[in-house]
Amino acid sequence: MSTATLFIDRDGTLIEEPPDAQIDTLAKVRLMPGVIPALLELAGRGFRFVMVTHQDGLGSAQFPQASFQTCHDFVLELFRSQGICFDAVFICPHREQDPCGCRKPKTGRLEEYLEAHPIDRNLSAVIGDRATDLDLAQNLGIRGLTVSSCGAPEQTWPAVAQALTSRHAAILRQTKETRIDARVRLDSEAAPQVSTGIGFFDHMLAQLAQHGGFELRLEASGDLHVDEHHTVEDCALVLGEALRQALGEKRGLARYGFVLPMDEAQVQVAIDLSGRAYSRFEGSFQRDRVGELPTELVPHFFRSLSQSLGAAIHVNVTGENTHHMVEACFKGVGRALRQALKCEGQMLPSTKGTL
Ligand SMILES: [Mg+2]
Ligand SMILES: [Zn+2]
Numbered sequence: 001m002s003t004a005t006l007f008i009d010r011d012g013t014l015i016e017e018p019p020d021a022q023i024d025t026l027a028k029v030r031l032m033p034g035v036i037p038a039l040l041e042l043a044g045r046g047f048r049f050v051m052v053t054h055q056d057g058l059g060s061a062q063f064p065q066a067s068f069q070t071c072h073d074f075v076l077e078l079f080r081s082q083g084i085c086f087d088a089v090f091i092c093p094h095r096e097q098d099p100c101g102c103r104k105p106k107t108g109r110l111e112e113y114l115e116a117h118p119i120d121r122n123l124s125a126v127i128g129d130r131a132t133d134l135d136l137a138q139n140l141g142i143r144g145l146t147v148s149s150c151g152a153p154e155q156t157w158p159a160v161a162q163a164l165t166s167r168h169a170a171i172l173r174q175t176k177e178t179r180i181d182a183r184v185r186l187d188s189e190a191a192p193q194v195s196t197g198i199g200f201f202d203h204m205l206a207q208l209a210q211h212g213g214f215e216l217r218l219e220a221s222g223d224l225h226v227d228e229h230h231t232v233e234d235c236a237l238v239l240g241e242a243l244r245q246a247l248g249e250k251r252g253l254a255r256y257g258f259v260l261p262m263d264e265a266q267v268q269v270a271i272d273l274s275g276r277a278y279s280r281f282e283g284s285f286q287r288d289r290v291g292e293l294p295t296e297l298v299p300h301f302f303r304s305l306s307q308s309l310g311a312a313i314h315v316n317v318t319g320e321n322t323h324h325m326v327e328a329c330f331k332g333v334g335r336a337l338r339q340a341l342k343c344e345g346q347m348l349p350s351t352k353g354t355l
Pocket of ligand 1: 009010011012013128129130
């Protein structure tokens with residue numbers, strides 16, 4: 001399983017960069033504001049840390065190895081004492097004009113690490129203070145975030161931690177019947193990746209996410225030799241739980257969503273992310289199955305989703321073609337979710353003060 005990994009620059013990011021850009025005495029070591037609580041929060045969310053740093057001319061007379069090492073060990077020990085460990089530390093000792101493969105934004109020595117420790121490219125990021133750090137992010141195909149000591153509010157450690165943790169969730173649920181690995185990101189519209197072993201159901205979940213305006217990656221392996229029931233039900237439960245977790249405190253949440261009829265197969269969907277489960281499904285299908293998906297599992301899916309998401313979901317569908325009708329249900333719920341999941345400010349959309 002790939003992990004969410006943060007490739008973090010040292011000077012100017014974890015610790016302040018002195019005017020001469022060289023940390024060679026302990027007196028020059030200063031932590032960047034807020035770095036410890038931010039990294040603890042990120043570690044708690046399952047992120048791993050890798051340090052990637054330039055130390056120009058390390059080992060030269062102007063920058064002896066020993067004075068670097070004393071400070072570097074001190075920094076690592078300081079972080080370790082606070083519960084923050086780096087999985088690996090990569091140091092480029094070369095100067096800009098030296099030919100080397102390890103100077104950022106080159107990925108040179110990281111390749112071996114990446115091979116041994118596959119990273120989740122959707123969740124991983126490079127954090128640094130220079131353009132070369134952002135270029136490294138681009139070369140790795142991951143997000144780049146800037147930390148700066150005198151920059152904008154979004155370039156502080158608390159803001160970076162928030163950007164990395166907000167509105168997403170990853171759930172691995174395993175029972176004797178199914179194993180489901182699901183991730184959602186509410187503020188990403190990356191293409192859905194769904195694989196459940198039930199082709200038509202994959203198509204439906206992908207529609208739900210695509211129309212819902214959120215990123216879904218879901219891999220399920222279930223006891224399909226028994227039937228489709230457990231797999232469909234558990235996917236709904238895991239998806240609802242992931243969405244609920246990703247919503248967090250629900251501040252700024254639009255909360256309500258609805259859609260009006262959609263062409264030949266008409267569906268009406270209303271959703272309230274109230275925290276309370278309620279499900280109503282009206283409509284009947286002429287066919288028992290669409291592809292490998294039994295149509296009786298369609299209302300069951302939405303019931304399970306409402307249960308784990310804590311939402312009222314009302315679906316009313318009419319039509320002739322069962323494939324269209326089922327698809328309209330998933331698309332319609334997706335569209336309604338897209339509206340309800342929107343974030344518009346900081347207000348809690350409830351007079352009760354909790355949702
Ligand atoms: Mg730096
Ligand atoms: Zn190098």
